[in-house]
Amino acid sequence: MSTAGPHETIGLTTISRTVASLAVGVVHTLERAVVGEGRMRTARGNAWEAVCADRARADQRAELDRLVAELAAARAAARERQPVG
Numbered sequence: 001m002s003t004a005g006p007h008e009t010i011g012l013t014t015i016s017r018t019v020a021s022l023a024v025g026v027v028h029t030l031e032r033a034v035v036g037e038g039r040m041r042t043a044r045g046n047a048w049e050a051v052c053a054d055r056a057r058a059d060q061r062a063e064l065d066r067l068v069a070e071l072a073a074a075r076a077a078a079r080e081r082q083p084v085g
Helices: 012-035 043-081
Strands: none
Touching: none
16 A cells, blocks of 8 residues: 555655666666676676685685795704704
């Protein structure tokens, strides 16, 4: 059941929503024309890029951890070779 009366006028909020909706439509159409159908960003594409970025960061952390462990082992070996005295 609608609460709108028979002579309800269009409010500022309605106009703002309409303008925003039209602007989104124009931007979407412009992006499609400029970038191309196959290169448009999608939620799936954004999610995949995030997964790839997370994997790359994890690989970098693992490499850094490996280097730190290698340096720590080399330092420990150097201490063992030093004469006590």
